[in-house]
Amino acid sequence: KNEVEQSPQNLTAQEGEFITINCSYSVGISALHWLQQHPGGGIVSLFMLSSGKKKHGRLIATINIQEKHSSLHITASHPRDSAVYICAVIIGGNTPLVFGKGTRLSVIA
Amino acid sequence: GAVVSQHPSRVICKSGTSVKIECRSLDFQATTMFWYRQFPKQSLMLMATSNEGSKATYEQGVEKDKFLINHASLTLSTLTVTSAHPEDSSFYICSSTVVGYTFGSGTRLTVV
Numbered sequence: 001k002n003e004v005e006q007s008p009q010n011l012t013a014q015e016g017e018f019i020t021i022n023c024s025y026s027v028g029i030s031a032l033h034w035l036q037q038h039p040g041g042g043i044v045s046l047f048m049l050s051s052g053k054k055k056h057g058r059l060i061a062t063i064n065i066q067e068k069h070s071s072l073h074i075t076a077s078h079p080r081d082s083a084v085y086i087c088a089v090i091i092g093g094n095t096p097l098v099f100g101k102g103t104r105l106s107v108i109a
Numbered sequence: 110g111a112v113v114s115q116h117p118s119r120v121i122c123k124s125g126t127s128v129k130i131e132c133r134s135l136d137f138q139a140t141t142m143f144w145y146r147q148f149p150k151q152s153l154m155l156m157a158t159s160n161e162g163s164k165a166t167y168e169q170g171v172e173k174d175k176f177l178i179n180h181a182s183l184t185l186s187t188l189t190v191t192s193a194h195p196e197d198s199s200f201y202i203c204s205s206t207v208v209g210y211t212f213g214s215g216t217r218l219t220v221v
């Protein structure tokens with residue numbers, strides 16, 4: 001079993017829809033990242049959070065440390081949001097990220 | 110913000126040849142660089158951790174003689190895939206943790 005599980009694996013949405021991607025993890029963590037990977041492979045960090053909620057534009061990320069669960073929400077989705085969204089956890093210190101398998105999102109106009 | 114420059118972005122090489130991938134920290138010094146590999150439709154997996162001035166540490170199952178890592182300066186870490194085979198075809202990406210987690214742009218390697 002992976003330490004970081006994401007759902008769904010694939011998601012197709014109509015433009016304007018509200019989207020939720022979920023991430024569950026089984027280890028103790030110091031923080032969690034949500035990353036966006038575009039078709040060319042480049043990775044951008046969207047959020048790093050260790051508690052509560054963060055918002056940036058149309059993106060919202062929440063985390064519940066007790067339940068070992070995080071969600072990424074996209075409001076008013078747009079085709080340019082189409083990408084792979086990856087949840088990754090930091091176990092501690094200067095350590096590498098542990099990644100989920102990603103959620104492939106396609107937003108159709 | 111912190112930038113990690115990774116080159117090349119895409120390379121096609123013949124089986125048996127070696128390929129070097131470079132990651133440079135442009136505006137900061139990185140004592141540690143993480144190297145990841147991603148096969149199609151799979152998650153990123155840590156291959157090795159390079160440390161400036163000392164030997165790299167490799168994850169279980171990663172051949173250190175095949176994937177040579179050098180971190181000779183605080184701004185440059187390199188990964189050389191030696192005697193590449195088609196099964197080494199993958200997406201390779203580096204990451205530093207000096208300023209949050211900063212990723213290189215990745216290298217898509219195709220071995221033919």
